[in-house]
Amino acid sequence: MKAAPFDYHRPETIDDAADMLGALPDARVLAGGQSLVPMLNLRLAYFDNLIDIRGIRELSMASTLSDTVRIGASVTQAEVELNSDLARSVPLVARALPFVGHFPLRNRGTVCGSIAHADPAAELPAVLVALGGTVEVTSTSGRREIPAGEFFLGTWWTALKEGELVEAVRFPIAGDRSGCAVREVARRHGDFAIAGSAVHVEVDDAGCVAHSGIAMFGVASTPVHAREVEELIRGARLGDLDIEAVGAAAVAGLDDIPDDSNASSLERRTLAAVVARRAVVDALSEATR
Amino acid sequence: MSEHEISVVVNGARRSVRVPSRLSLADLLRDKLGLTGTHLGCEHGACGACSVLVNGEVVRACLMFAVQVDGDEVTTIEGIGSEDGVLTPVQAAFRDCHGLQCGFCTPGFVVTVTALLERNPAPDDGEIRTALSGNLCRCTGYQGIIEAVRSLRSGVEHAD
Numbered sequence: 235m236k237a238a239p240f241d242y243h244r245p246e247t248i249d250d251a252a253d254m255l256g257a258l259p260d261a262r263v264l265a266g267g268q269s270l271v272p273m274l275n276l277r278l279a280y281f282d283n284l285i286d287i288r289g290i291r292e293l294s295m296a297s298t299l300s301d302t303v304r305i306g307a308s309v310t311q312a313e314v315e316l317n318s319d320l321a322r323s324v325p326l327v328a329r330a331l332p333f334v335g336h337f338p339l340r341n342r343g344t345v346c347g348s349i350a351h352a353d354p355a356a357e358l359p360a361v362l363v364a365l366g367g368t369v370e371v372t373s374t375s376g377r378r379e380i381p382a383g384e385f386f387l388g389t390w391w392t393a394l395k396e397g398e399l400v401e402a403v404r405f406p407i408a409g410d411r412s413g414c415a416v417r418e419v420a421r422r423h424g425d426f427a428i429a430g431s432a433v434h435v436e437v438d439d440a441g442c443v444a445h446s447g448i449a450m451f452g453v454a455s456t457p458v459h460a461r462e463v464e465e466l467i468r469g470a471r472l473g474d475l476d477i478e479a480v481g482a483a484a485v486a487g488l489d490d491i492p493d494d495s496n497a498s499s500l501e502r503r504t505l506a507a508v509v510a511r512r513a514v515v516d517a518l519s520e521a522t523r
Numbered sequence: 524m525s526e527h528e529i530s531v532v533v534n535g536a537r538r539s540v541r542v543p544s545r546l547s548l549a550d551l552l553r554d555k556l557g558l559t560g561t562h563l564g565c566e567h568g569a570c571g572a573c574s575v576l577v578n579g580e581v582v583r584a585c586l587m588f589a590v591q592v593d594g595d596e597v598t599t600i601e602g603i604g605s606e607d608g609v610l611t612p613v614q615a616a617f618r619d620c621h622g623l624q625c626g627f628c629t630p631g632f633v634v635t636v637t638a639l640l641e642r643n644p645a646p647d648d649g650e651i652r653t654a655l656s657g658n659l660c661r662c663t664g665y666q667g668i669i670e671a672v673r674s675l676r677s678g679v680e681h682a683d
């Protein structure tokens with residue numbers, strides 16, 4: 235239950251971190267460590283070199299740009315949760331955070347770290363997909379941006395290439411007439427979800443859905459963008475929503491639902507339909523309140 | 524494996540120690556500094572027995588490496604309690620409300636509750652439960668623990 239030996243490095247600039255990541259063998263970024271350290275302690279993961287990015291000032295900022303919120307790689311989940319301006323700008327992120335582990339874990343755990351860790355049952359990756367956010371990455375060969383829809387490739391597997399580190403993530407700011415919700419089923423509060431749904435909706439003056447962003451988590455090897463549901467509810471109003479159809483659409487495209495000791499595939503499918511329709515109703519109720 | 528010279532303020536006293544990179548903060552506290560009040564249950568973040576404060580924030584000492592607290596301030600249960608054995612209000616409330624049986628989880632709970640009340644002196648029942656949801660008590664005495672926090676909220680006096 236102790237981590238295997240590694241060398242520890244604490245760069246002070248992004249460029250130094252990128253240099254180290256490019257040059258050192260078997261190197262991994264350490265941010266909050268709330269996903270990585272348990273894996274190291276359980277010896278599910280080994281690295282020769284850990285690069286601690288918490289000393290890099292440029293990565294510690296969260297800022298509101300014109301139409302997005304940009305969260306640097308070392309910003310903790312608790313910092314975002316306790317910042318009411320950010321919570322107002324990206325309410326779906328704020329809504330998801332209380333589900334992420336427990337408060338002591340969020341005091342260290344970072345928003346970007348949870349996304350880079352890419353657990354398919356985690357909330358923040360699903361939020362990024364639902365909102366159509368962007369991951370900013372950097373390496374010695376330069377910077378690039380990866381849209382949420384292309385970032386998650388599988389369980390703990392992302393589009394990050396060898397030598398690349400996440401510098402920040404960006405979430406679009408919610409419009410005035412919007413609502414959002416996160417619903418999930420987990421064995422205990424703070425556990426990874428058995429099935430979950432993150433929903434953002436924007437309505438027009440008549441209360442009809444003008445735009446929505448919906449993602450499911452815990453039901454595949456990545457978060458799943460629920461396009462069928464978005465299609466289905468476009469133009470709908472809360473009163474004439476066919477919620478059974480919403481649930482069915484949320485699980486229609488799922489063909490590789492995990493089956494494990496927490497829940498069978500069938501249970502997950504059933505629960506996913508339930509959380510999706512509840513989250514859609516919650517979000518739409520909030521938007522039309 | 525790299526070794527690092529770190530300087531950290533533990534319970535108000537500055538300590539300089541040489542640590543191997545993989546040494547956890549919990550093991551630094553327990554094995555190198557002799558502060559065995561910080562308990563280790565699971566060593567992977569699940570139980571909360573190892574809760575300590577780093578720069579005033581409650582964290583898991585098993586999920587940090589000692590080298591990461593270089594330059595920081597750490598407070599353990601020994602720093603929360605007083606040396607002469609006089610109980611803090613949180614400790615006294617746990618005693619009076621039967622908030623402990625074997626006591627293994629208690630340091631983690633006391634640290635967590637102390638940090639909660641610092642941030643929110645009058646938490647409602649939901650907030651208490653949420654704040655404590657990351658701490659496990661294998662004696663399962665949760666009702667007594669929650670009662671202890673409630674009593675502090677409503678200002679019940681506990682003899683020290």
Ligand code: FES
Nearest residue numbers: 564565566571585
């Ligand atoms: S020992 Fe650290 S959380 Fe269990």
Ligand code: FES
Nearest residue numbers: 624626660661662
């Ligand atoms: S009092 Fe025994 S584990 Fe909590």
